[in-house]
Amino acid sequence: MSSKILKFTLNGEPVEIAVSPEDMLVDVLRDKLELTGTKKGCGKGECGACTIIMDGEAVNSCLVPAMKAMSASVETIEGIGGPEKFHPVQETFMGLGAIQCGFCTPGMIMSSKALLDKTTSPTSQEIKKALAGNICRCTGYVKIEEAVMAAAEKMREKQ
């Protein structure tokens, strides 16, 4: 199998890694770069658990060939915040109980962040549209929507 050198920016840091043309970005992130925060659910672009942000847009990393990340800027859940300093949307998901088992959460948060990067005054409809590709099988979506709204408010306050 021929391998290619993939160069891209991952969570603000330059990365250089050998990949196969067959590799999907989700597998490179999880298995080669050991960033397992991004989850692989259906592998078919239907559940949204693998959502990452590439060049500012939320995409399903299970349907993105790793090679498509060439020269791109990729953000994963690990890059947007952590215990030292959480992103507002991470804080509100925790604070408002928008989590049950947590498997869908990284994808939900990345879709939410992509939306909030574009607007900090989203309508309920815009939130639903942005999150329609992220499936939660534990519970409903009400708390999740509330958490995104609350995060938007926090971000507005900081502006």
Add this chain to the structure above:
Amino acid sequence: MLQDYLFPETISEAVSFLKSNEGQARIIAGGTDLLLDIPEGKIKTSCLVDITRIPELSKITLEDGVISIGAAVTHNQAANSELIQEKAAALAQAASCVGSYQIRNSATVIGNVCNAQPAADTAVALVALGAVAEIANPGGTEYVPVEKMYAGVGKSTIDSASQLVTRVSFPAAQKKQGTAFVRLHQRKALALPMLNVAAMVALEGGKFLWARIAMAPVGPGPVRALSAEEILKGAEVTPEVIEKAAQSALEQANPRSSALRGSKEYRTSVLPVLVRRALEQAVANAGSSCK
């Protein structure tokens, strides 16, 4: 097995990559369908030629009243384009219905057409808009109406191992012209259509100058409601005329029964309702009403 992944910088480079690989290479744009078909063995290829970094293919342009959409334009880019929303509302609406937000950020409009699913939302809209595809062949450029790009169910006339659709073009809606897209689905998101209909109308003095209606899935690809179009031509813009045209749409429709997305009987009953709504909305989009 995939051995290579290439990023051509120009259209001619893309086509020559295909040619030099003699059928073993294939075009990839968004890849959201292709990357499911490759592991399943439905498509065999050893090299992917990624066209999304060819600058001219990322553009949506308006020139001399003609809108063109490049092969790398995603569903979200089309849906969010003010030009498309204003001058080709049916396409903006159709593009916003496909898959999920993430899918629409990757998947391209032209990919949707080339994947040739019978009810590909943007293909239905493009047929109603009278769109023509520009195709780069090894021997030169060819122009084919989107309506003629279906070779069968799930089969495109385009061979992505030798050809590249570079853009689709259609006339921007002018004054007193309107377009609309309506869709019936089981969920509001991430659902394939049970039925979808797109219409474009041109009005003058309270009459239809002409209308173009595309409906799906009632055949291998988007099907023109030719009887309805004939009824509308020159007719008064009234609810009665629209209803009569909507009923006649069944003459060209041959829906199949789907275990998931409606029986033949159900689709047959509902189709005229969707055609009527599409026409009403297209008339409204043209700045008129059917009173």
